[in-house]
Amino acid sequence: MNPLIRCGLAAVMSIACMLAAPAQASVVIGGTRVVYPAQDQEVTLKLNNESTSPALIQVWLDDGDERSTPDTAKAPFNVAPPMFRMDGQTSQAVRLMYTGEALPTDKESLFWVNVLEVPPKADNSSERNVLQFAFRTRIKLFFRPVGLRGDLAGTVDGLTWSLVDAPAGKGLALQVRNPGAYHVNFAQVGLKTAQGTLGDQGGGMVAPGAVAVFPLKDVMHRPAGALQAEFAVINDFGALNLLDRPLTP
Template sequence: MTRMFRSLFLTLSVIATLSVIQPAMADIVLSGTRIVYKEAQKDTSIRLENKGSRPALVQNWLDDGDPNADPSTINVPFNATPPVSRIEAGRGQTVKLTYTGARVLPKDRESIYWFNVLEVPPKMKDADVKEKNILQLAFRTRIKMFYRPEGLDGTPSEAPKKLKWSMQQKSGKAVVHVINPTGYFVSFNKVEVTVGGRKHDVNSSMVAPKGETDFIISGLTSAPAKASIHYIAINDFGGAINGKVDI
């Protein structure tokens, strides 16, 4: 099974590298932009829908942060079933995610993993490919999965308001320093700094629970004494949480 899993991944990965050659769109659509796996749940699931006009072969797996890792070598305490499936046009497939308990996860904060979906259309006949000059493409989708233990203080939607922000100067660059005292990951869609009436984009992503990080401010080389920060955080459902902080 592992050999088959690895062989399929390598085959699809080679095809997937061709996707940069011309614009195209994936047919497989996920039911959410993120997954929240609560400790009290025996398992959780996500729905895959084939919106295209052809069947698609789909491979699913979870990784712990390395997007280039071979699925057959990844060691995560979760199973995704079925790992490989064929989804007919206009049909769907539910993928079940189960915590195996093979690794003890922290109780005072969330843990993060990534759910991967790799799809490839059915192989066309060589004659059709040559005649129509068609390039077949594979597509990969990768979304976050948060494992949420019970008993964390506060709620995920309150977490962005509890972040501690400051302006700092590091390595010749102005940065927004963010401290997250909560047990929840906080992901951002956008962070913007306003200094003297001028807005500056911030290269933001995510702040880990009980952690801190620096976001580089575009267009600034020195940290301002005063600034306003506007952020758009992302909730469990992919929606927006707007906030503003004056420093």
């Protein structure tokens, strides 16, 4: 890639990371997550340009650094094509290919797919007065080794939940332990009581073999009666499954 083009795109990407606006990207990713089975040579990511205008697209993967650029990102994957023009109302298939570096074989590994959309340059005087933004979208990629023990549903069943002090020392939180080999993603987490569900502040994730803590909004003391963790799990296809589980002491 031409160094000037690369530097220019990196600069635009950095601005896109720092700015926010009440607008939305025109290019939409066909899915909320990517599952990469280790035995596959590649997986395909579909992009759709839902606007009538063209856009310049750049795609790369990183290992969790939100401020990564195509030049600084670290991930054992190649992308084809890594940069391209998308006309309005068109689709593009992007191939993601694992390059074979050693990764854990007893659990999933997490990476992130970045899609940067740069809008076209204004070509008339009225459009030149409109503020334009580049958009970067990041979605998770789960690299799934061959012969991984269990499955996602079994991992969800094996989660253990407990009520603990919030990390900031003010109020309570739900703590979840994941002894399984799969990442579990939540759209919401709350404390289910006889009076209703309390403290839901959205979702999050717990990694394989890890512990995650979800502070409960406005829950300062342990409610009376039987308590359960109530949570919505996001599956491989982006669908939600609302569940509840008893708390461990």
